[in-house]
Structures are given as structure tokens and as C-alpha cells.
Amino acid sequence: MGTLYEDIVARGGEVFGEEHMETLRECVQCGKCTGSCPSGRNTALRTRTLFQMALVDLREEIFNSPELWFCTTCYTCYERCPKGVKTTDIIRTIRNLAAREGHMSVPHRMIGVYVLKTGHAVPIGPDQMKLREAVGLESQPPTTQKHKDQLEQVQTIFRETGYDAMIDFNWDAMTLKGMEKKGGKK
Amino acid sequence: MTEDSKTYAYFLGCITPNRFPGIEASTKKILKGFEIETKEMVGASCCPAPGVFGSFDMHTWLPIAARNLAIAEEMDLDIVVSCNGCYGSLQEADHLLKEHPKLREETNEILGKFGREFKGTTTVSHIIVVLHDVIGLDRIKEQIKKPMNDVNVAVHYGCHFLKPREVRGHGSSETPYILEDLMKVTGAKIPEYKDKLMCCGAGGGNRTADSVQSLEWMRQKLVSAIESGCDCMVHPCAFCHLQLDRGQTEMEQAFGIFFNFPILFATQFMGLALGLSQEEVGLDKQTTTIPEKILK
Numbered sequence: 001m002g003t004l005y006e007d008i009v010a011r012g013g014e015v016f017g018e019e020h021m022e023t024l025r026e027c028v029q030c031g032k033c034t035g036s037c038p039s040g041r042n043t044a045l046r047t048r049t050l051f052q053m054a055l056v057d058l059r060e061e062i063f064n065s066p067e068l069w070f071c072t073t074c075y076t077c078y079e080r081c082p083k084g085v086k087t088t089d090i091i092r093t094i095r096n097l098a099a100r101e102g103h104m105s106v107p108h109r110m111i112g113v114y115v116l117k118t119g120h121a122v123p124i125g126p127d128q129m130k131l132r133e134a135v136g137l138e139s140q141p142p143t144t145q146k147h148k149d150q151l152e153q154v155q156t157i158f159r160e161t162g163y164d165a166m167i168d169f170n171w172d173a174m175t176l177k178g179m180e181k182k183g184g185k186k
Numbered sequence: 187m188t189e190d191s192k193t194y195a196y197f198l199g200c201i202t203p204n205r206f207p208g209i210e211a212s213t214k215k216i217l218k219g220f221e222i223e224t225k226e227m228v229g230a231s232c233c234p235a236p237g238v239f240g241s242f243d244m245h246t247w248l249p250i251a252a253r254n255l256a257i258a259e260e261m262d263l264d265i266v267v268s269c270n271g272c273y274g275s276l277q278e279a280d281h282l283l284k285e286h287p288k289l290r291e292e293t294n295e296i297l298g299k300f301g302r303e304f305k306g307t308t309t310v311s312h313i314i315v316v317l318h319d320v321i322g323l324d325r326i327k328e329q330i331k332k333p334m335n336d337v338n339v340a341v342h343y344g345c346h347f348l349k350p351r352e353v354r355g356h357g358s359s360e361t362p363y364i365l366e367d368l369m370k371v372t373g374a375k376i377p378e379y380k381d382k383l384m385c386c387g388a389g390g391g392n393r394t395a396d397s398v399q400s401l402e403w404m405r406q407k408l409v410s411a412i413e414s415g416c417d418c419m420v421h422p423c424a425f426c427h428l429q430l431d432r433g434q435t436e437m438e439q440a441f442g443i444f445f446n447f448p449i450l451f452a453t454q455f456m457g458l459a460l461g462l463s464q465e466e467v468g469l470d471k472q473t474t475t476i477p478e479k480i481l482k
Contacts, residue, residue, distance in 0.1 A: 079359050154250060161245050
């Protein structure tokens with residue numbers, strides 16, 4: 001583990017390329033991101049502050065800040081940054097690092113449960129099948145929720161990348177560990 | 187495969203087929219009317235959501251998206267989508283995997299566990315781009331059965347259709363034109379409104395984790411459209427549809443006020459203008475009601 005900046009460049013660099021992530025260093029704290037931010041209009045998210053915190057290595061403070069999760073990834077600041085800082089991808093990378101260190105809310109972890117169980121973040125149920133029939137469609141689309149062999153491929157990806165362990169997934173109960181009674185087992 | 191290929195692999199995603207099948211039905215019906223075929227992608231999954239899975243773990247987001255791309259490649263078809271989330275994920279993944287050979291190699295190592303491979307032979311398009319650029323405004327204009335002359339439409343783009351522009355390639359995200367062009371062809375008026383370019387408030391896991399904040403954000407957007415005299419909102423994103431339509435019920439629960447401001451996906455609005463009924467495009471079974479002015 002290096003400084004937060006080094007980790008952002010290394011982690012994000014694996015996907016976007018290091019140059020893309022190194023744009024963080026170009027930030028001149030002008031605040032155009034914060035001024036453009038539709039979330040900041042209603043929440044305490046201050047993108048400029050977030051980047052300054054990242055640059056001075058306030059790792060734990062960022063990872064424990066609820067505001068980190070108030071960005072909707074709308075890319076308005078990304079489009080407008082006069083220094084070409086790849087803002088949204090930097091925020092997503094900081095979130096990736098935070099998630100790997102256990103900073104992930106239960107509702108966010110639950111999205112992974114739905115995809116692990118059905119292949120869909122928003123699965124279909126009986127009521128929606130009727131809606132499909134009413135507009136002349138097959139009651140269920142031919143996706144992973146219908147084809148279990150296909151779903152297994154998606155589950156394989158989760159196992160390969162360790163996403164299941166990251167959200168503390170119980171494969172026997174097919175839900176989060178600690179939520180077995182309330183939730184999952186069918 | 188070229189821009190004028192007449193068959194697309196229709197990537198459905200989650201919300202289109204599983205919550206608002208009227209979006210799927212209207213998309214298929216309109217394309218069929220213009221002799222464009224859509225084929226089902228058997229075994230496709232969640233795209234997966236770019237602001238959500240992209241925020242949690244890029245290294246899981248990417249192979250799941252790549253697997254979906256590989257399914258279309260096996261069909262030897264280009265992809266069309268009806269959700270900005272799907273567009274965002276699949277197009278970004280396609281772009282990254284085509285740009286970075288090492289990333290492609292690592293991703294294919296995972297896909298290889300179940301005999302699939304990303305080859306880079308498909309492209310990802312959006313239904314409103316197919317309408318605008320492949321079918322074309324002139325051909326659509328000839329088929330308009332119910333002109334929307336007296337309807338004021340609040341155009342809402344959502345985020346991932348236009349941005350980041352370096353990947354999307356639809357020009358400036360500050361001065362978009364595709365939806366405006368499509369609305370004008372129907373005869374509709376498109377008043378400017380304060381929060382036109384603002385996000386619906388749902389993305390990045392916000393709708394899931396902090397729904398009241400996300401609803402307040404949407405409330406401001408709807409108010410600004412209503413204040414500008416708009417009769418309805420038309421957009422190109424199934425995920426925005428979930429927030430903007432279903433969210434109005436949740437807004438009533440949270441704030442005690444029900445706007446009933448009509449929300450239409452682009453092909454639902456276009457479908458009505460092309461002569462389809464409200465039932466055929468699934469607008470009779472959503473939260474917000476569509477006024478006579480738009481239906482007649």
C-alpha cells in the first residue's frame with residue numbers, strides 16, 4: 001500500500017491506464033467541479049475538497065466520508081474540468097479502494113446479491129411477467145434469470161474476481177453473511 | 187458490420203424487460219416498422235450498471251460487460267440498447283478493451299473459464315441514435331400519424347448517453363441535439379428549462395442507498411420542467427424512467443406530494459406519434475398518467 005494517490009494511479013491505471021489517473025495531479029483547486037455538481041447542490045459532496053484530500057493522503061477520512069457515495073457519476077465535472085482531470089473515474093477508483101477495505105453499505109452490497117442470484121440488479125417477478133404479456137412479449141426475457149447455465153458464467157466471474165468475498169456473500173444461503181435468517185434461502 | 191446493417195442484437199439489460207416492458211415493446215415495434223430486425227441475446231445479464239458496479243469493483247464490472255459484448259459478437263451483430271446505463275457500461279467496456287491489449291488479455295482469461303472471448307467485433311449503439319442516424323429524420327417524418335403539435339416536451343438526456351463525450355461521440359454534452367431533432371419531427375415543442383441537463387439523481391448507487399436525497403434532486407428537476415410549461419418529459423434511459431416515473435410514487439410517500447407529471451421513454455412517445463396505442467407501448471401501466479393531449 002502506497003499513498004492514496006499512488007494507489008489511485010495503480011488501481012485505476014489497471015483499467016483506464018496510468019496517464020488517465022495521473023491527471024489528478026493536475027488539479028489546481030479551481031472548484032469548477034464543485035460549482036457544476038448537481039449532488040453538491042443538495043448534499044455535502046464537495047468534489048474539489050475530495051481531490052485535495054486525496055492529494056494530501058487523507059485516506060481514512062475519505063474512506064469514512066459518506067459524501068464519497070453521493071456522486072451519481074453524472075460526468076458534469078469530468079466534461080467541464082479546465083485541467084482535464086478525469087474526475088468521475090478518479091471518484092469511482094477511490095470507491096473501489098474503499099470497497100476493498102470494507103467500506104460498503106448493506107444496500108450497496110445487496111445489489112451484488114441480486115446479480116449473484118439472477119444475473120440482474122433488478123430481477124423479474126410474477127407481476128412484471130404479466131406486464132410483459134400485456135404488451136405482447138414473452139413472459140420472461142431469455143436472459144440469465146431464465147437460463148441457469150448462463151447465470152453460472154456470471155457467478156464464475158464473481159468468484160474469479162473475489163467480489164463474493166468482498167461483499168461477504170454466503171453461497172449456501174445465497175445472501176449476505178449475517179442476513180441468512182431475514183433474507184435469502186429459498 | 188456497418189451503420190446500415192438491418193439487424194441488431196437487442197441488449198435488454200434489467201429495467202427495460204423486468205420493470206418497463208413497454209420500452210422494449212415500443213422499441214421492437216418501431217424498428218420493425220422501419221424494417222430493422224432485433225434478435226434476442228440469449229444469456230445476457232445486467233450490463234452491469236456503470237456507476238454502481240464500476241464504483242464497487244472495476245475488475246468485476248469489466249468481465250461481466252465483456253461477456254455481454256461477446257454474446258453479440260457470437261451472433262455477428264451490432265448491439266442496440268434502450269438504457270443509458272447499458273449504453274454507458276457496454277460502450278465504455280468495448281472502448282477500454284479495444285484500447286488496452288493487456289486489459290483484454292486479462293479479461294479474456296476470465297471469459298475463457300467458460301469458453302467465451304471478447305474479440306472486438308461488435309459496436310454498441312443506442313435506440314435514439316438508430317432512429318436519428320440509421321432510419322433518419324426524413325423517413326420518420328413521412329410516417330407520423332399523430333402530430334404532437336400542441337405538446338410541450340421537456341427533453342431529459344440523463345447522463346451516460348452524452349458523457350463522457352470522448353467515448354460517446356455525440357458532440358458537446360452542453361448542447362445536445364439528437365432528442366430535440368426527434369421531438370421536432372413529431373411536431374412537438376421543446377421549451378428550455380432550468381435543469382434540463384441535470385441528472386435524474388438515481389445513479390452511482392444513490393437511489394439505492396439514499397433515496398430521499400435522490401428524490402429531492404428529482405423533485406427539483408421536475409419542478410423546473412413544470413414551471414417552464416412542459417406537458418411531459420421524454421428521455422432515452424430505462425434507469426431514469428424508473429426514477430422519474432416510479433419515483434413519483436416514492437416522492438409522494440417521502441414528501442406528501444404527487445406531481446403525476448407524465449414520463450415517456452423516447453420510443454414510447456415516438457410510438458404514439460407513429461400511431462401505436464397507449465396500451466401497445468405500455469403507458470397505461472405505469473405510475474404517471476398520460477394526458478389526452480398526448481394520446482389523441
